[in-house]
Amino acid sequence: MGNVKFTPISEIGEFGLIDRLSENINIKHTETKMGIGDDAAVLSISKDFDHLVSTDMLVGGVHFDITYAPLKHVGYKSIVTNISDICAMNGLPTHALISIAVPNKYSVEMIEEVYMGIKLACDNYAIDLIGGDTTASSGPLIISITIFGKTESQRVTYRSGSKPNDVLVVTGNLGAAYLGLQILERENSIFQENKLSQPNLSAYSYLLERQLKPEPRIDVIKIFKKLNIVPTSMIDISDGLSSELIHLSNSSGLGLKVFANQIPISDETKKTSKELNLDPLVCALHGGEDYELLLTLSLNDYEKIKDVSVFSAIGHTVKQKDHRVELFTGGNGSINLKEEGWDPFKKKPNI
Amino acid sequence: MGNVKFTPISEIGEFGLIDRLSENINIKHTETKMGIGDDAAVLSISKDFDHLVSTDMLVGGVHFDITYAPLKHVGYKSIVTNISDICAMNGLPTHALISIAVPNKYSVEMIEEVYMGIKLACDNYAIDLIGGDTTASSGPLIISITIFGKTESQRVTYRSGSKPNDVLVVTGNLGAAYLGLQILERENSIFQENKLSQPNLSAYSYLLERQLKPEPRIDVIKIFKKLNIVPTSMIDISDGLSSELIHLSNSSGLGLKVFANQIPISDETKKTSKELNLDPLVCALHGGEDYELLLTLSLNDYEKIKDVSVFSAIGHTVKQKDHRVELFTGGNGSINLKEEGWDPFKKKPNI
Numbered sequence: 031m032g033n034v035k036f037t038p039i040s041e042i043g044e045f046g047l048i049d050r051l052s053e054n055i056n057i058k059h060t061e062t063k064m065g066i067g068d069d070a071a072v073l074s075i076s077k078d079f080d081h082l083v084s085t086d087m088l089v090g091g092v093h094f095d096i097t098y099a100p101l102k103h104v105g106y107k108s109i110v111t112n113i114s115d116i117c118a119m120n121g122l123p124t125h126a127l128i129s130i131a132v133p134n135k136y137s138v139e140m141i142e143e144v145y146m147g148i149k150l151a152c153d154n155y156a157i158d159l160i161g162g163d164t165t166a167s168s169g170p171l172i173i174s175i176t177i178f179g180k181t182e183s184q185r186v187t188y189r190s191g192s193k194p195n196d197v198l199v200v201t202g203n204l205g206a207a208y209l210g211l212q213i214l215e216r217e218n219s220i221f222q223e224n225k226l227s228q229p230n231l232s233a234y235s236y237l238l239e240r241q242l243k244p245e246p247r248i249d250v251i252k253i254f255k256k257l258n259i260v261p262t263s264m265i266d267i268s269d270g271l272s273s274e275l276i277h278l279s280n281s282s283g284l285g286l287k288v289f290a291n292q293i294p295i296s297d298e299t300k301k302t303s304k305e306l307n308l309d310p311l312v313c314a315l316h317g318g319e320d321y322e323l324l325l326t327l328s329l330n331d332y333e334k335i336k337d338v339s340v341f342s343a344i345g346h347t348v349k350q351k352d353h354r355v356e357l358f359t360g361g362n363g364s365i366n367l368k369e370e371g372w373d374p375f376k377k378k379p380n381i
Numbered sequence: 382m383g384n385v386k387f388t389p390i391s392e393i394g395e396f397g398l399i400d401r402l403s404e405n406i407n408i409k410h411t412e413t414k415m416g417i418g419d420d421a422a423v424l425s426i427s428k429d430f431d432h433l434v435s436t437d438m439l440v441g442g443v444h445f446d447i448t449y450a451p452l453k454h455v456g457y458k459s460i461v462t463n464i465s466d467i468c469a470m471n472g473l474p475t476h477a478l479i480s481i482a483v484p485n486k487y488s489v490e491m492i493e494e495v496y497m498g499i500k501l502a503c504d505n506y507a508i509d510l511i512g513g514d515t516t517a518s519s520g521p522l523i524i525s526i527t528i529f530g531k532t533e534s535q536r537v538t539y540r541s542g543s544k545p546n547d548v549l550v551v552t553g554n555l556g557a558a559y560l561g562l563q564i565l566e567r568e569n570s571i572f573q574e575n576k577l578s579q580p581n582l583s584a585y586s587y588l589l590e591r592q593l594k595p596e597p598r599i600d601v602i603k604i605f606k607k608l609n610i611v612p613t614s615m616i617d618i619s620d621g622l623s624s625e626l627i628h629l630s631n632s633s634g635l636g637l638k639v640f641a642n643q644i645p646i647s648d649e650t651k652k653t654s655k656e657l658n659l660d661p662l663v664c665a666l667h668g669g670e671d672y673e674l675l676l677t678l679s680l681n682d683y684e685k686i687k688d689v690s691v692f693s694a695i696g697h698t699v700k701q702k703d704h705r706v707e708l709f710t711g712g713n714g715s716i717n718l719k720e721e722g723w724d725p726f727k728k729k730p731n732i
Contacts, residue, residue, distance in 0.1 A: 037489040039517075047489060047515055051496045055503075055510050059475055062509045071511035073476065076427040085512055085527060087480035091519045124410055125424065129438035129525050138388040138398060145402045152406075158413045159406050160422035161436055164398055166390075168442045169520010174480050176436060176527040 068189050068281075069118035069266050070179070080186045082179040084115035090133075090170030098214040101140055103242045105147025108173045111268065113155055113246035114321040116179030118266035120187035122251055125158045125178040131167035144173070155248060185260050189281035192263040192326035198286055198345040199261075199332070201250050201322045203294040204271055205310055208317025209302045210234065210241025216306075236298045244321045250340060257334045264325040270318040272367050275355045278324060285350025288367075290359045294342040315357075315367075419540050419632075420469035420617050421530070431537050433530040435466035441484075441521030449565040452491055454593045456498025459524045462619065464506055464597035465672040467530030469617035471538035473602055476509045476529040482518035495524070506599060536611050540632035543614040543677035549637060549696040550612075550683070552601050552673045554645040555622055556661055559668025560653045561585065561592025567657075587649045595672045601691060608685045615676040621669040623718050626706045629675060636701025639718075641710045645693040666708075666718075 039047055052066045063080065064072035070084035088111070090096060094104050109126065116123045128148055132141055141164070152159050157177070217229040231238060254261065263282055267274040271293070279286045295310050303310040326347055327335070335341050355367040390398055403417050414431065415423035421435035439462070441447060445455050460477065467474045479499055483492055492515070503510050508528070568580040582589060605612065614633055618625040622644070630637045646661050654661040677698055678686070686692050706718040 035488075035490055039483060039487065039489055039492070042489060044515060047492065050489060050493065051513075051515065055500065057509050057511075058507050059509050062476065062511060065509060065511040066513070071476075071478070073511075075430075075432065079426075081426065083476075083478065083512060083527075083529075085478045085480050085514055085525075087482055087514045087516050087523075087525055089482050089516055089518055092517050125413065125422075125434075127422070127434065127436040127527055129436050131438055131440050131523060132390060136390065137386075138390055138393060138401060139386055141390070141398065142401065149406065156409050158408050158410050158416060160408075160413060160416040160424075161434060162417070163436055163438045163525075164395060164402065165438050165440055166443050167440055167520060167523075169518060169523075172438075172482060172518075172520075172523055172525075174436075174438055174514075174523075174525035176434075176478060 064188065069115040070121070072119065072186055074183065078182060079180045080183045082116050082119045082121045082181065082186075083176065084112055085174065085176040086112050086115070087172065087174045089172050096171070098218050099242060101143035102147035102150075104173070105144040106151045106243060107147070108175050109148055109151035109155070109157070109177075110244050110246050110321055112175045112177035113151075113157075113248070114266045114268055114323075116177055117247050117251050118187075118264050118323055119179070119181065120185050120251060120254060120261065120264060121179035121181035122248065123155055123157050123177055123179045125160050126152060127161040127176045128159065129163040129165075129174040131165050131169075131172040133167050133169070133171055136171070144171075155246070185255070187261045187264040187325070189263050189265050189278055192278070192282040192284055192347050193328070194284060194347055194349045196262050196326035196328060196347045197332040197343050198288065198347060199325050199327055199341050200267070200271070200294065200344050201247050201340050202320065203296045203299065204267075204320050204322065205295055205299045205303070205313035205317050206237050206240040207244060207319035208313050209299055209306070209308070210237035210239070211319070212306055212308070213237060213302065214241065234298070234302065236296065237302060241319065244319070246321050247323050250323060253335065253338065253340075259327065259331045259334055261325040261327055261331070264323055266321070267324045268319055268321050270316050271324065272315040274324050275367055278326070279353040279355050282326075282347065283353060285348040285353055286345055286355045287348055288345035288355065288357045290357055292342060292344040415539065420466040421472070423470065423537055425534065429533060430531045431534045433467050433470045433472045433532065433537075434527065435463055436525065436527040437463050437466070438523065438525045440523050447522070449569050450593060452494035453498035453501075455524070456495040457502045457594060458498075459526050460499055460502035460506070460508070460528075461595050461597050461672055463526045463528035464502075464508075464599070465617045465619055467528055468598050468602050469538075469615050469674055470530070470532065471536050471602060471605060471612065471615060472530035472532035473599065474506055474508050474528055474530045476511050477503060478512040478527045479510065480514040480516075480525040482516050482520075482523040484518050484520070484522055487522070495522075506597070536606070538612045538615040538676070540614050540616050540629055543629070543633040543635055543698050544679070545635060545698055545700045547613050547677035547679060547698045548683040548694050549639065549698060550676050550678055550692050551618070551622070551645065551695050552598050552691050553671065554647045554650065555618075555671050555673065556646055556650045556654070556664035556668050557588050557591040558595060558670035559664050560650055560657070560659070561588035561590070562670070563657055563659070564588060564653065565592065585649070585653060587647065588653060592670065595670070597672050598674050601674060604686065604689065604691075610678065610682045610685055612676040612678055612682070615674055617672070618675045619670055619672050621667050622675065623666040625675050626718055629677070630704045630706050633677075633698065634704060636699040636704055637696055637706045638699055639696035639706065639708045641708055643693060643695040
């Protein structure tokens, strides 16, 4: 490479790399309402609807580990991951394309297993599988998915629309998928030491389901439509609540006040994190892989859903020049959250 | 895997695998006019236009070799490959999404090189780059592209529409990209033996450009529009003329008569194939990577373009129950073409 500079990618991380690659991209078509920079691109190509497009690449050994994730689940989850990006724009999925790079040692039957999961997710969520590519891989299994969705033009929700004093809301509960992964890794290392061991996983079934067979928040998008709610901003938090709070704050140009004791954590998560000597709050903030949504609502819209159990108000937006995300941890204590989401180019977050 | 059957993928090949994976796919949305089965999917989501979508995955060591292909060219060509699929539906490209899995040893600057090629191709062909994903790869460099295009609804051209006695036409000339690759591989092995050798590639510049920086047939699509021509069928032939003749014949349910001496081969291809002891006709039939189009025209439409140099009539369609592709090789001789296109799961065609 001669005198060309060599900057390791780990030095700038995934988001630093995306920032550099996104420079000098020219948008030429007026129908492109949003390109790179949100959970999905937004195309205005039909009269009443905006079309949403998102893509994700999942790499064996980086995003999933087939020593403990069944291939059918890997396929299913790859679709769910993408649906979650469409939901984060307040849309419902419609079409998908799947490309797979197949390691040499894989059989036809193994790829069919992956596809069974993909087709099941497409059938469960009314998605037409309209194309793809299959090719050989000299490395790991790689699945690349492009998903389409749509929503009425006036219902599209970006990361950037929240106003001061909006209510900050999260769906479902957090931390469970991360603990599911810890259990799988623990059982796998026990099995590696003693191949005759029989894991007893029944006590962890909820956590394992959150890790292996997550479901996207289609139900939430349908509730919004039914109650005529349009969130002022929304983001998928599968990379971790903490990093996405910071993204939402930066995109909206507002500060966030977050109350730790309001962050929804299931009883199973609390129990197992105690068993594993982990702090459940840290799992909820940084664990990731919970296919939940973080959003802001006007007070008026919040009134409509405040008694619906899937939603938890965890704080509110504030005018603030430096877009601080302040986490109140009880008593008078508060800390400023810093970006610590999952990054495929860096090590796992230090939990 | 217990008693599960193990069928090596090489036993059924890429198209056999696609056939098995495409079984039992349910189409649920009426706007899906074409799913899997042509060069691109066709979505009827706006009033006057049909939208086209295609995806391709390119794997280092399988589809390109960075020992002799500059990274910028790899990026450029990855977009061209996809544009060609949109052209094959008689459309023009509009939007693209790019996902890249990056090997650990790559620097930020190397990925920026790939992206420079991608952006250049997007600028040259009026494509909005609207999204993507970047992730770490434990294996080779992998580029996955999804491309969108559009065309007026009544102009969409499938593989399947040809009628008996249509003229069979191919664009450009064939075999050059394959010979460009042979030259690069020859120079690379000379270099590996003697690192001080200086390759003199100037005599092969046309062939190398066809291999390293191909251009898609946007010009052809514009000619069709200007002359009010809609081909009765069309297919991209970057996997090789021979295999795509068979695909076109099978899709249309017709036989094809092809005249070998009408297949367009450039002087450079003839000269270099002689130097390398290769048969130029075999390179043109099986070499692949020529981003040209194979199409059928009614006699009436053919009259409009018969003097335009980019088009060569190479034969015609015939009613035939067994969809034979008969290649007339001169004198009274003819042979039946069998599928021998490039397949990433098999060895390269035996040329």
